[in-house]
Amino acid sequence: MARLLSLLVMFGIIVSVVASDAAASSARLTGVRHLSGLNYTRVILDVTRPAKYTIHTLAASPAKGLPPRIYLDISGARLAVRPPRVDIGDRLVRRVRLNQFKPGVVRAVLDLKHPGSHDAVLMANPHRIVVDVERRAGGAGRRHLAVRKIVLDPGHGGKDPGAVGAGGLREKDVVLRVARSLAPRLRKELGVDVVLTRNRDVFVPLKARTAMANRERADLFLSIHSNASLNRRAGGLETYYLDKTTDEATLKLAARENGTARRNLTDLQIVLSDLKLNVYLPDSISLASHLQSSLVKKTRSRYPRAKDLGVKKGLFYVLVGARMPAALAELFFVSNRREARELRRPEMRRAIVDGLARGIRTYADGLRKREDL
Numbered sequence: 613m614a615r616l617l618s619l620l621v622m623f624g625i626i627v628s629v630v631a632s633d634a635a636a637s638s639a640r641l642t643g644v645r646h647l648s649g650l651n652y653t654r655v656i657l658d659v660t661r662p663a664k665y666t667i668h669t670l671a672a673s674p675a676k677g678l679p680p681r682i683y684l685d686i687s688g689a690r691l692a693v694r695p696p697r698v699d700i701g702d703r704l705v706r707r708v709r710l711n712q713f714k715p716g717v718v719r720a721v722l723d724l725k726h727p728g729s730h731d732a733v734l735m736a737n738p739h740r741i742v743v744d745v746e747r748r749a750g751g752a753g754r755r756h757l758a759v760r761k762i763v764l765d766p767g768h769g770g771k772d773p774g775a776v777g778a779g780g781l782r783e784k785d786v787v788l789r790v791a792r793s794l795a796p797r798l799r800k801e802l803g804v805d806v807v808l809t810r811n812r813d814v815f816v817p818l819k820a821r822t823a824m825a826n827r828e829r830a831d832l833f834l835s836i837h838s839n840a841s842l843n844r845r846a847g848g849l850e851t852y853y854l855d856k857t858t859d860e861a862t863l864k865l866a867a868r869e870n871g872t873a874r875r876n877l878t879d880l881q882i883v884l885s886d887l888k889l890n891v892y893l894p895d896s897i898s899l900a901s902h903l904q905s906s907l908v909k910k911t912r913s914r915y916p917r918a919k920d921l922g923v924k925k926g927l928f929y930v931l932v933g934a935r936m937p938a939a940l941a942e943l944f945f946v947s948n949r950r951e952a953r954e955l956r957r958p959e960m961r962r963a964i965v966d967g968l969a970r971g972i973r974t975y976a977d978g979l980r981k982r983e984d985l
């Protein structure tokens with residue numbers, strides 16, 4: 613196995629060339645997806661298994677009629693994308709061109725509109741190389757989290773109280789309080805923009821909530837709810853992402869949370885026929901998992917019996933149409949006397965806010981975790 617390790621400096625940019633396992637076991641490059649953010653473009657190269665790559669920047673070559681480019685050489689890879697060209701045409705990236713540069717090496721060229729900086733990371737489940745392109749800022753390279761703007765969505769409000777539980781505790785009040793303390797935490801700790809779909813006790817239609825997130829070009833949408841059940845002993849925490857489900861309890865919960873939208877399942881199923889194309893699904897699952905585990909951890913430190921109901925998929929209308937990774941957290945059951953009492957306590961709400969903030973942070977760090985070279 614030939615191992616080549618060298619470090620080059622090109623155009624003032626450090627390019628690292630890493631070891632490759634020749635063509636011993638090749639990955640196939642099966643797809644190219646992209647997301648267009650306000651200030652960045654994310655290009656996602658789907659591969660069938662982890663693949664080493666190098667990434668380089670090239671200045672424009674007016675003589676050859678070539679724009680500024682970023683290219684990746686993916687080693688131990690075969691090209692399986694037809695046609696080998698994907699037009700993007702947003703503010704930053706014109707197109708992605710692919711070719712089998714040589715046996716075992718696929719080259720992906722991003723034609724840019726302006727000189728750009730890049731940040732790439734190899735991610736798993738599914739395996740993919742994620743390249744974020746930003747317009748190059750003057751001076752020192754600026755790096756920040758891929759999560760730049762977050763929309764928090766406290767459920768219900770106004771004429772819609774949500775679930776009403778033990779002692780008259782209203783879901784709409786609990787979730788508004790949580791969202792209002794979570795927002796400044798995220799601004800401070802993650803340096804992100806945070807927008808709330810409602811900042812006071814007003815009714816906001818479900819559709820308007822994701823529409824706001826799309827309009828804001830948010831990178832993450834979190835809908836915050838509290839659960840309820842006819843079984844007063846039911847309790848615990850669960851986090852959802854949008855997907856089809858046949859689970860009876862989840863269908864009931866979704867029906868309740870979807871209530872004010874006056875949507876029936878048929879409408880949802882139509883929308884969900886697009887779900888197969890949901891490029892945000894893997895990140896939404898990752899987001900929901902990080903939220904759930906840190907919520908359980910933080911709330912158990914003050915309420916050890918907090919039950920982990922897990923990460924689940926559900927047809928929540930409020931998540932439909934979100935053009936970004938999205939999750940919905942159900943914070944305990946207002947119908948459970950003990951949990952309602954906990955939800956009234958500022959210490960418990962602080963633990964919940966801790967859990968949500970930490971979950972978002974670990975999710976964002978995961979997006980930014982660089983391949984271990």
Ligand SMILES: [Zn+2]
Nearest residue numbers: 767774837838
């Ligand atoms: Zn709710």
